Amino acid sequence: DSGVTQTPKHLITATGQRVTLRCSPRSGDLSVYWYQQSLDQGLQFLIQYYNGEERAKGNILERFSAQQFPDLHSELNLSSLELGDSALYFCASSSSGESSYEQYFGPGTRLTVT
């Protein structure tokens, strides 16, 4: 158990819909990262937040957005969902802002868009 929690574990929804994925980092970690992992692609970095502020942006679509709240939990919002958005979405946390030594991954949310 990494100490990072993600909800829900599974999510099935239809194209065009909007969903919110939630992540609570390890106690004391200020950085939260979001990754997407689909069958035909490796782990793709989406976005990073550090202590409530956006720190780095990767291959995140405009239909996706994220935020980190004062209690440090984070939410990833996916809208106008397409079949290709079906993937495992991982959240990871680390102690410092600059992708420090180790990232601890949550169990992931499996999103299926039908």
Place this chain on the structure above:
Amino acid sequence: GQNIDQPTEMTATEGAIVQINCTYQTSGFNGLFWYQQHAGEAPTFLSYNVLDGLEEKGRFSSFLSRSKGYSYLLLKELQMKDSASYLCAVRGDDYKLSFGAGTTVTVRA
């Protein structure tokens, strides 16, 4: 951008040694990581190299040559539970982690 290459699959026998190579071309370099990922589970950290040389951690060792843009992960005394995907990841000068596609290792009895 980042380009990280590693073999797609490797198979080895229980008790043997397997070496997974990773080559990279990145915009700057601030460390190389190896993660293990069992199917459907979260990646877990194995090793970190930022200087040239070998880092040993139990049955797992990782080597880095920055001048060659090359790393390998060495798994010794293979066990069935080592069957998993092994991900090479490089942290560039933007401090973002870029992952390779992963190497699926299958350990046979």
